[in-house]
Amino acid sequence: xxxxxxxxxxxxxxxxxxxxxxxxxxxxxxxxxxxxxxxxxxxxxxxxxxxxxxxxxxxxxxxxxxxxxxxxxxxxxxxxxxxxxxxxxxxxxxxxxxxxxxxxxxxxxxxxxxxxxxxxxxxxxxxxxxxxxxxxxxxxx
Amino acid sequence: xxxxxxxxxxxxxxxxxxxxxxxxxxxxxxxxxxxxxxxxxxxxxxxxxxxxxxxxxxxxxxxxxxxxxxxxxxxxxxxxxxxxxxxxxxxxxxxxxxxxxxxxxxxxxxxxxxxxxxxxxxxxxxxxxxxxxxxxxxxxxxxxxxxxxxxxxxxxxxxxxxxxxxxxxxxxxxxxxxxxxxxxxxxxxxxxxxxxxxxxxxxxxxxxxxxxxxxxxxxxxxxxxxxxxxxxxxxxxxxxxxxxxxxxxxxxxxxxxxxxxxxxxxxxxxxxxxxxxxxxxxxxxxxxxxxxxxxxxxxxxxxxxxxxxxxxxxxxxxxxxxxxxxxxxxxxxxxxxxxxxxxxxxxxxxxxxxxxxxxxxxxxxxxxxxxxxxxxxxxxxxxxxxxxxxxxxxxxxxxxxxxxxxxxxxxxxxxxxxxxxxxxxxxxxxxxxxxxxxxxxxxxxxxxxxxxxxxxxxxxxxxxxxxxxxxxxxxxxxxxxxxxxxxxxxxxxxxxxxxxxxxxxxxxxxxxxxxxxxxxxxxxxxxxxxxxxxxxxxxxxxxxxxxxxxxxxxxxxxxxxxxxxxxxxxxxxxxxxxxxxxxxxxxxxxxxxxxxxxx
Numbered sequence: 001x002x003x004x005x006x007x008x009x010x011x012x013x014x015x016x017x018x019x020x021x022x023x024x025x026x027x028x029x030x031x032x033x034x035x036x037x038x039x040x041x042x043x044x045x046x047x048x049x050x051x052x053x054x055x056x057x058x059x060x061x062x063x064x065x066x067x068x069x070x071x072x073x074x075x076x077x078x079x080x081x082x083x084x085x086x087x088x089x090x091x092x093x094x095x096x097x098x099x100x101x102x103x104x105x106x107x108x109x110x111x112x113x114x115x116x117x118x119x120x121x122x123x124x125x126x127x128x129x130x131x132x133x134x135x136x137x138x139x140x141x
Numbered sequence: 142x143x144x145x146x147x148x149x150x151x152x153x154x155x156x157x158x159x160x161x162x163x164x165x166x167x168x169x170x171x172x173x174x175x176x177x178x179x180x181x182x183x184x185x186x187x188x189x190x191x192x193x194x195x196x197x198x199x200x201x202x203x204x205x206x207x208x209x210x211x212x213x214x215x216x217x218x219x220x221x222x223x224x225x226x227x228x229x230x231x232x233x234x235x236x237x238x239x240x241x242x243x244x245x246x247x248x249x250x251x252x253x254x255x256x257x258x259x260x261x262x263x264x265x266x267x268x269x270x271x272x273x274x275x276x277x278x279x280x281x282x283x284x285x286x287x288x289x290x291x292x293x294x295x296x297x298x299x300x301x302x303x304x305x306x307x308x309x310x311x312x313x314x315x316x317x318x319x320x321x322x323x324x325x326x327x328x329x330x331x332x333x334x335x336x337x338x339x340x341x342x343x344x345x346x347x348x349x350x351x352x353x354x355x356x357x358x359x360x361x362x363x364x365x366x367x368x369x370x371x372x373x374x375x376x377x378x379x380x381x382x383x384x385x386x387x388x389x390x391x392x393x394x395x396x397x398x399x400x401x402x403x404x405x406x407x408x409x410x411x412x413x414x415x416x417x418x419x420x421x422x423x424x425x426x427x428x429x430x431x432x433x434x435x436x437x438x439x440x441x442x443x444x445x446x447x448x449x450x451x452x453x454x455x456x457x458x459x460x461x462x463x464x465x466x467x468x469x470x471x472x473x474x475x476x477x478x479x480x481x482x483x484x485x486x487x488x489x490x491x492x493x494x495x496x497x498x499x500x501x502x503x504x505x506x507x508x509x510x511x512x513x514x515x516x517x518x519x520x521x522x523x524x525x526x527x528x529x530x531x532x533x534x535x536x537x538x539x540x541x542x543x544x545x546x547x548x549x550x551x552x553x554x555x556x557x558x559x560x561x562x563x564x565x566x567x568x569x570x571x572x573x574x575x576x577x578x579x580x581x582x583x584x585x586x587x588x589x590x591x592x593x594x595x596x597x598x599x600x601x602x603x604x605x606x607x608x609x610x611x612x613x614x615x616x617x618x619x620x621x622x623x624x625x626x627x628x629x630x631x632x633x634x635x636x637x638x639x640x641x642x643x644x645x646x647x648x649x650x651x652x653x654x655x656x657x658x659x660x661x662x663x664x665x666x667x668x669x670x671x672x673x674x675x676x677x678x679x680x681x682x683x684x685x686x687x688x689x690x691x692x693x694x695x696x697x698x699x700x701x702x703x704x705x706x707x708x709x710x711x712x713x714x715x716x717x718x719x720x721x722x723x724x725x726x727x728x729x730x731x732x733x734x735x736x737x738x739x740x
Contacts, residue, residue: 028533030565034540072529099532101525121532122539 020136021045021063025055025081026070026097038125044132052081061089066135068119068128071098079106093135095119158482162475169471173464180460192424195444196413199426202347203442204411206355207428209346210339213252214311214430214437218294220245220256221313221330230258230315230330235267242269245332252342254308255333259285261326270333284331288314292322296437298361299336299379307379308335309359309438336378340366343440356425356441358382362407365438392418402427406439422446526696526703530576534569541566579704583695586711593638593715597740600635600666600673601627607646608664614651620659623650627666633673634740641712645720648705649677649733657681657730671739672718678732683724692722713737 022039026032027050036046047064049055052073067085071078082094099121119131224230224245229238235258242256246269257268263280279285287295297310311332318325336357343355343366357366362382380386382403391399395416402414406427413426423445430437541562548556585591608623615621635642653662660680667674684692693710696703713720713735720735 028537030537030569031533031540033561034537034544034565038540038544099529099536101528102521122536124539124543126543 019043019045020065020132021047022132023047023049023055023059023064023067025049025052025068025073025078027051027073028070035125035128039128039132042125042129044129052076052084055081056084056088059085059088061092064092066132067092067094068097069094071096071100071103095131097121097123154486158478162478162482165474165478166471169467169474173467173471176463176467177460180457180463184457184460192415192422192446195446196415196424196426199424199442199444200413200428202444203426203428203440206343206346206442207430207440210342210430210437210440211432213249213342214296214432217249217253217311217332217334218313218432220249221294221311221332224256224258225313225315225330231317231327233260233266238267242267249332251345252334252338253332254306254335254338255331257331257333259312259329259331261328266328282310284310284312285329288312288329289326292316292326294432294435296360296432296435299359299363299365301379302333302335306335306337307363307365308333309339309365310334336365339438344368347442354443354445356443357438358403358407358441359438360407360429360436362403394418406441409436523695527576527580530696530703531573531580534572534576537565537569538573579708582708583704586708591715593641595636595638595716597634598637598639598642600633600675600737603639603642604646604664604666604675607643607650611647611650611654615654619654619657621654621657621662622660623654623662623664625664628668633666633668635673635737636740637716637737638712641716645709645712645735646675648709649735652705653677653679653681653733660730668739672736673739674734674736676732676734678725678730680725680730682730683728684722684731693720709735 020043022044024032024035024046025048026035029050032048032050036048039046047058049058052075069078069081073081078096078098082096085092085094095117097119103118105118224238224241227238227241228234229241238258242258246253246256255268255270257270258266259279260266263278263285265275265277265279267275282300283297284295284300287297292314294314295310295312297312299307299309302308311334312329313331314322314329315327316322316325317327339357343357347355347368355366355368356364359365364377364380364382364387367377377387377390382388383400388396395418398414398416402425405412406429409429409431411428413424416423416425423443425441425443427442428440430440544562545556545558548558604625604627608625612623615623650662650664657679658681662680663676663678665674665676665678667676693706695707710720717738718736720733722731722733724731
């Protein structure tokens with residue numbers, strides 16, 4: 001497993017990585033750390049940011065198989081970040097992960113998402129891995 | 142609708158109503174005028190009709206009487222003619238002629254008083270009135286000289302007969318040779334008609350009801366008979382109409398009219414004249430008594446319009462009644478209209494009032510509804526935020542638990558858990574615990590399921606205790622000093638639940654520490670007017686104006702549970718105190734105050 005991971009990492013450094021890579025943005029450090037380490041231990045590469053500005057600054061199109069955004073973020077909401085990402089990479093697959101019970105989604109987003117791209121906290125690593133796999137199978141990077 | 146528009150509308154409505162009432166009045170007035178005119182016309186038509194009837198009646202009467210007279214006079218004239226042609230007269234045989242005269246007189250006794258025979262020389266040959274005057278020379282009389290001159294029958298004007306009576310004469314000339322009248326005059330046969338008999342004859346021939354309105358004049362203008370009350374006095378009989386006796390009793394304003402009419406009638410005209418005097422009208426119809434071309438006299442029949450006055454009064458009655466009834470109806474209509482308008486306006490006002498009331502009720506209901514909707518929204522918001530605050534640390538613990546579960550599969554006694562993960566568990570578990578306590582506290586406060594255990598507490602001591610326990614929470618990166626300024630004079634004792642009081646002081650202190658990066662946090666205690674005042678002053682970021690209004694609401698603070706201030710406010714208010722916050726006047730930080738009753 002470790003050899004596999006290392007190989008994946010080397011390939012990533014050479015920019016020829018075929019390992020699954022996801023982006024995760026959340027302002028809770030504990031959650032960022034836990035999810036990042038949890039997914040990494042399953043062989044999934046994770047880029048984490050605790051604020052949207054840095055996330056956007058470093059965002060390159062066609063980098064990620066899946067993007068995971070918290071809704072409650074500093075400086076802009078998860079929905080605004082979503083729009084900005086879509087401007088850069090229209091085909092990007094974006095999911096929302098929220099601890100809110102009732103969520104008011106802006107009208108311009110709902111048609112795009114169709115309601116299926118919302119995940120409720122708490123979520124387990126197992127559930128995330130399943131989600132990522134199912135997305136990989138219908139996705140070409 | 143704006144007040145301006147409303148008053149304008151009501152003004153328009155008022156003027157419409159006034160216009161309608163004026164229209165009704167105008168119509169009433171017009172109708173009454175029309176009815177008045179109409180009945181006026183009817184009345185005057187009736188008047189005219191009845192006047193015409195009266196005139197016609199009078200004319201018929203006068204004509205009838207004139208005819209009667211004419212007929213009678215014709216009989217007398219033919220008597221005279223017969224006598225004048227009789228053999229005995231031609232032979233001058235007086236005694237044999239007597240029966241002729243007597244029978245003639247008998248036959249016209251209602252008019253004639255005497256038949257007489259005047260000879261060629263003008264001497265009276267015979268009269269039916271007695272032997273006394275036989276032989277008298279009467280050649281001066283018109284009754285002799287005129288027929289002698291004209292060779293025609295002669296009707297005289299009134300003459301005075303010897304014994305003072307007035308009479309008219311009808312004389313017929315005698316001719317020995319009718320074909321040569323000029324040369325064969327042989328005397329005159331005369332019939333004398335006393336005017337008293339004329340009057341009687343007239344009376345006898347007049348229809349009842351006209352007894353008082355007959356007049357008879359000879360062709361010279363001498364009044365022969367009058368049934369009129371003012372002239373039936375004998376002093377006027379035999380006097381000339383144009384004489385001063387009669388003229389003086391004729392009212393001046395009709396005098397000219399009267400004299401003209403008399404002259405016309407004496408000219409042989411027939412007709413009628415209306416005299417109006419003192420509001421009364423009288424029609425006088427006149428007819429000449431004509432024998433062939435000769436005029437014997439004139440008949441006057443006067444008919445006062447008394448009857449017509451009654452008729453007019455009767456005709457006018459409905460006029461007045463119509464007028465009054467129309468006016469009454471008009472007034473009633475106006476009254477009804479006014480009542481209707483008043484009623485209508487009252488109803489309108491009532492409706493307006495009700496509508497206004499309804500609108501007010503509606504508005505307040507809407508307000509209440511809006512309030513409820515807002516409350517509901519707030520409830521949802523609260524649940525949402527509480528859920529978020531709870532699920533966030535739970536997420537961390539779940540992930541840690543999952544990691545532990547993985548490790549447990551190894552089936553060894555001890556499991557490896559990195560330090561980071563352990564810290565995450567500890568930190569987040571505390572967070573969950575604190576939040577759950579706060580939420581439960583809020584729930585109890587909201588449902589007033591609270592029991593305060595009040596006891597006498599030394600405020601200064603309590604504050605010191607809290608400071609000691611909180612001080613360690615100050616972060617290493619914070620350069621903050623906590624300073625306590627107790628009131629120097631004596632102890633400050635308050636009645637409070639010790640746990641709740643602890644809660645409040647620690648909440649405020651923790652907040653002060655959270656929002657102050659560096660500086661001093663000062664706690665002051667004082668007492669005044671039976672109340673203890675605690676002030677916790679910091680030099681932090683202060684209170685932004687957006688949240689100043691809802692500072693003590695639920696989940697306002699972005700750090701910690703967000704319920705601390707809400708809980709503190711409820712606790713202090715349950716103790717009968719007040720809690721508030723102000724930004725410091727020097728612009729650095731804010732101060733939180735609360736009061737509690739002194740023991």
